[in-house]
Amino acid sequence: MTATAALYQFAHGRTGDKGDRSNISVIAYDPRDFDHLVAHVTEDAVRDLFRERRPTAVTRYLVPSLHAMNFVLDGVLDGGVNDALNLDTHGKALSFRLLQLEIPVPPRLAQATPDRP
Template sequence: MERVRVPLNRLAHGRSGDKGNRQNISVIAYREDAYPVLVREVTEARVLDLFRHRGASAVTRYELPKLLAMNFVIEDALEGGVNAALALDTHGKTSAFRLLSLEIEVPASLLDPDTRPPENTD
């Protein structure tokens, strides 16, 4: 089975929010057959690594298979929260876009033929 690396946004969309210094990001699969791949590829460790530059200290993933979704709660990711942070996006509303840029490895069959990466001819 051919596998390709693509940004997460090819297979899912997301939404983010905040509570104090806690970031909350949901990832929702577009298709049912993509959900198990997302569960395998988008781990707590990878999400923590992606947000470590913001001071994130821990990530908890909640799986919601009937919704084809996962919810990530990221601790200490908002530089103290809305009232304390000097960041431009103190609410973390754009953080879903950062997570959706994460590259994941997926079976090529999950991608629509028109949007698959070109085959390497070297």
């Protein structure tokens, strides 16, 4: 069985919004985990996580020099802050949702569990 943990244990996020588009960056705390995050925090995983928001497009941009990735989600803010009837339509809230994504624990950390010396 593969151990999983929330993304926030391995990365932090930054967000922004413009109109009906949210921009979510995920930055690895430890550069050694970046490739693992790239493998598991995919466009499909993000699209599935936000399926109730019905994004019209999800695009991932990799920024290896910063050990980061940036997701652009179109059509997820109910038209934007000024158009939506939702109480909170800012993109900032979406980063917290993304950081809850469960991913496999990186191999270097999985080997260091209390069950394994």
